[in-house]
Amino acid sequence: MKKVILITGGSRGIGAATARMAAANGYAVCIGYHANREAAEGVLEDIVAAGGEAIAVQVDVGCEQEVVRLFDRLDNELGRVSALVNNAGILEVQARVEDMDAARIQRIFTTNVSGSFLCAREAVRRMSTKHGGRGGAIVNVSSGAARLGAPGEYVDYAASKGAIDTFTVGLAKEVAAEGIRVNAVRPGIIYTDIHGSGGEPNRVERLKDSVPLKRGGHPEEVAKAILWLLSDDASYSTGSFIDVTGGR
Ligand code: NAP
Secondary structure, three states: OOOEEEEOOOOOHHHHHHHHHHHHOOOEEEEEEOOOHHHHHHHHHHHHHOOOOEEEEEOOOOOHHHHHHHHHHHHHHOOOOOEEEEOOOOOOOOOOHHHOOHHHHHHHHHHHHHHHHHHHHHHHHHHOHHHOOOOEEEEEEOOOHHHHOOOOOOHHHHHHHHHHHHHHHHHHHHHHHHOEEEEEEEEOOEOOOHHHHOOOOOHHHHHHHHOOOOOOEOHHHHHHHHHHHHOHHHOOOOOOEEEEOOOO
């Protein structure tokens, strides 16, 4: 059976590493991206050059109509989705809660939480044996911040990842009898562009000594955990979490 995977935020960072690794593992890959078409096309070209199959689709995961359109394209161009990685995520410039306005909090929750719900909804409609599907697996990308709270930096972001953890537990139980496993990874401090959005591109360097393993993590180290959770090797794991945080 053809393995078809959607990776939101597949153009950069953890999502891009997961997309390349998924293709190497035999998945036909849909790379979701938001604004950076060049980065998405770079990942696409790498996959095709290595003999894999992929498409890149622009989407704002927080927009319901765009998510519906994304899954329509996926159906038509790659076939029925069997794996979803809810990886697209944002944070904003480091701030204390007392300085956050409603618009910022809304943006964080719309992309990180609503986006994951909407993509999971479309995936479940296609995967669930209740709807005639053949099952599947979903991995949500949470964060170690869900446990730590990110004080003084982005409590809004950390809280959105706390919501993702609860979403993972609830959805896992809801669809377990319908052939779908739902798990999450919680990355720690990983070398990607996201820290620049927080106003501190070198954040990993500042914090790495606070990590028990005394270094930042690499996107590929997170991608391996995601792909394991999606694989049949994780067949008895659902509603579970892998922390890829160097012990932090
Ligand atoms: P990144 O390098 O900043 O990449 C973010 C990705 O998300 C990009 O592909 C971006 O697309 C996409 N994206 C952003 N907003 C979107 C939207 N509204 N709709 C669709 N796609 C959107 O981030 P990353 O560090 O790899 O993070 C990936 C995930 O890991 C996130 O959920 C993040 O919270 C989580 N995480 C990261 C770390 C870390 O230290 N890096 C730690 C814990 C958790 P474009 O390229 O088109 O902009």
